[in-house]
Amino acid sequence: MVKLDFADVYSGTKDQVWRLASRYVFSREDREDLFQEIFVNIHRSLPRFRGEASINTWVYRIAVNTSLNHIKKQKRHALVKKILSGLKLIEEEVQVVKIDIQEFAPLKKLNPRQRMILLLSDVEEKKLEEISAIMHLPTGTVKSNLHRAREIIKKEVGKNGRA
Amino acid sequence: MEEHKNYREFIDRLKAVEVPLDDRMTYSRIEARINRRPHRANLVLAGALALLFFCFTVYYIGRPYFNGGSITLAEYVFQQNDSNTDPIMDYVLADR
Numbered sequence: 022m023v024k025l026d027f028a029d030v031y032s033g034t035k036d037q038v039w040r041l042a043s044r045y046v047f048s049r050e051d052r053e054d055l056f057q058e059i060f061v062n063i064h065r066s067l068p069r070f071r072g073e074a075s076i077n078t079w080v081y082r083i084a085v086n087t088s089l090n091h092i093k094k095q096k097r098h099a100l101v102k103k104i105l106s107g108l109k110l111i112e113e114e115v116q117v118v119k120i121d122i123q124e125f126a127p128l129k130k131l132n133p134r135q136r137m138i139l140l141l142s143d144v145e146e147k148k149l150e151e152i153s154a155i156m157h158l159p160t161g162t163v164k165s166n167l168h169r170a171r172e173i174i175k176k177e178v179g180k181n182g183r184a
Numbered sequence: 185m186e187e188h189k190n191y192r193e194f195i196d197r198l199k200a201v202e203v204p205l206d207d208r209m210t211y212s213r214i215e216a217r218i219n220r221r222p223h224r225a226n227l228v229l230a231g232a233l234a235l236l237f238f239c240f241t242v243y244y245i246g247r248p249y250f251n252g253g254s255i256t257l258a259e260y261v262f263q264q265n266d267s268n269t270d271p272i273m274d275y276v277l278a279d280r
Contacts, residue, residue: 031211043203052203053210060214125198143195171191178190 025076027064034080035060041081044140045088047125051095059087074154081155085137092133127177135170142167 042056062083070079128136134156141147141155142163149167153160 031214035205035207039203039205044198044201053213056205056210057214057217061217064214064218127194128198140198144198174194175187175191178194179187 025067025070027067030063030067030076030080031060034063034077037077038080038084041084041140041145042088044144045136046091051091055088055091058091059084062087078151078155081141082157085141085155088137089133127174130173130177131170135166135173138163138166139170139174143171 038059039056042059043052046052046055063080066083070076074082128139131139137156138152141152142149147155149160149163152158152163156163158166
C-alpha cells in the first residue's frame with residue numbers, strides 16, 4: 022500500500038480533472054458537481070491505492086468512471102422528473118440552453134463511453150493503450166468506439182454546417 | 185476532406201474550452217461533502233437497528249398467534265419463571 026495525502030493528490034491532479042470535467046459536461050452546475058464527486062470518490066478510494074498504476078492514470082480511472090456514472094444518474098433524474106411533472110407533482114423545468122452547449126451539441130449524439138473515448142483520445146491526446154488502461158477496455162474496443170464516435174461527430178458537424 | 189477539416193475545427197474548439205477553477209471554494213465544498221458522507225460503520229449500525237426494529241414489530245404483531253394462539257410467548261416465559269409452576273420449586277415446597 023502507498024500512503025498518499027489527499028491534499029497533495031488534489032493539488033497535483035485538480036487541473037487535469039477540471040479540464041476533463043469541463044469538456045465532458047457543459048453546464049456550470051453539472052461541471053462543479055461532477056468535479057466534486059470525482060474528488061469525493063478519490064478520497065474514498067485513496068486507502069486502496071496500491072501504486073500499481075501511476076497516480077495520474079489512477080485518478081483518470083476514477084474520473085472516467087465517475088463521469089460515466091454521472092451521465093447515467095442524470096438520465097435517471099431526468100426520467101423521474103418527467104414522470105413527476107407528467108403526474109403534475111412538480112413543475113416542469115424551463116430548459117436554458119446556452120450558446121456554448123449548443124456549440125458542442127454534436128457530443129450529445131454520442132453515448133457516454135464514446136464521448137469519453139473521443140475526449141481522451143482527440144482532446145487530451147492520450148494513446149489508445151493509455152485509454153484502454155484507464156477505461157479497463159480492450160484496445161480493439163477503444164479503437165472501434167473511437168472510430169464510431171468520429172464518424173458521428175463528422176456527420177453532425179456537417180449537418181450543422183459549421184466550417 | 186472538408187468533413188475532416190470541420191471535424192478538426194470542432195476538436196480545436198473543444199480543446200480551447202477553458203473554464204477557470206475557483207480552487208479555494210471548490211476544495212472547501214469537497215471537504216464538506218466528504219464530511220457529510222456517512223461512515224460505513226454508521227450505515228452498518230443503522231442497518232442493525234432497522235433489522236432489530238423489524239424483528240420486534242413482527243414479534244409484537246404476531247404475538248397473539250404464537251403457540252397456537254392459546255398463549256403469548258411473553259406469557260409463556262412469565263409462566264415458566266413463576267415459582268408456582270416451577271417444577272423444582274414445587275418439589276421443594278412438597279418436600280417441606
